[in-house]
Amino acid sequence: MVLDPGHNGGNASHPGVINKPVPAGRGETKPCNTTGTATRQGYPEHAFTWDVAQRVGALLRAAGLRVEYTRNDDNGVGPCVDRRAAIGNEANADAVVSIHADGSTSPVAHGFHVSYSAPPLNPAQGEPSISLAHALRDSLQQAGYPTSTYLGSAGIYPRDDLAGLNLSTRPAALVECGNMRNATEAAAMASPEGRARYAQAIAAGVEAFLG
Numbered sequence: 001m002v003l004d005p006g007h008n009g010g011n012a013s014h015p016g017v018i019n020k021p022v023p024a025g026r027g028e029t030k031p032c033n034t035t036g037t038a039t040r041q042g043y044p045e046h047a048f049t050w051d052v053a054q055r056v057g058a059l060l061r062a063a064g065l066r067v068e069y070t071r072n073d074d075n076g077v078g079p080c081v082d083r084r085a086a087i088g089n090e091a092n093a094d095a096v097v098s099i100h101a102d103g104s105t106s107p108v109a110h111g112f113h114v115s116y117s118a119p120p121l122n123p124a125q126g127e128p129s130i131s132l133a134h135a136l137r138d139s140l141q142q143a144g145y146p147t148s149t150y151l152g153s154a155g156i157y158p159r160d161d162l163a164g165l166n167l168s169t170r171p172a173a174l175v176e177c178g179n180m181r182n183a184t185e186a187a188a189m190a191s192p193e194g195r196a197r198y199a200q201a202i203a204a205g206v207e208a209f210l211g
Contacts, residue, residue, distance in 0.1 A: 002170075007036035007045055009073075009074040011046070038103070040186065041190065043190040055198075070087045102151075108149075113152040115158065116159075132209045137156055
């Protein structure tokens with residue numbers, strides 16, 4: 001199992017590194033990485049994704065799974081999105097889950113969505129990734145989280161522009177846990193209790209997928 005906590009704490013201070021173009025799949029390039037978003041109170045996405053990923057990993061390890069991460073701390077730079085995909089591929093992961101939070105400028109926009117690469121570029125991006133995305137969606141819904149009111153449909157948002165998904169040769173999905181600019185979701189993301197709830201739902205989705 002590979003967990004990919006979005007962004008990194010040192011990205012903002014190294015624009016020359018994170019703005020460098022890297023392969024993004026489908027013949028396109030994208031910046032190496034980005035700084036991510038933040039709540040209106042200043043709680044950053046990179047800190048949220050790091051904390052949630054650590055909690056998910058602890059739960060999955062307790063269930064007997066081997067867990068690897070695409071980054072080892074929250075004060076570094078990158079790695080680039082193509083390298084993040086390569087980490088999952090090299091680990092021969094049974095599942096790769098990227099953890100993010102969205103930054104819609106609309107304060108009323110809310111809810112989570114899960115993305116996978118579409119149309120698929122290899123067999124793993126077909127049914128396996130779709131099944132992973134649906135397992136994560138179902139688990140988050142069962143935990144009481146609403147699906148996105150502004151992106152995707154019923155909590156699922158297939159995309160062709162995410163390098164980490166396009167370059168993956170393993171079942172891979174990306175979870176946008178909610179909108180950090182929505183006051184209710186921002187408060188949940190900024191609290192340890194809220195992050196624990198997100199982690200429990202994501203871990204349950206992974207376990208359901210792996211059966």
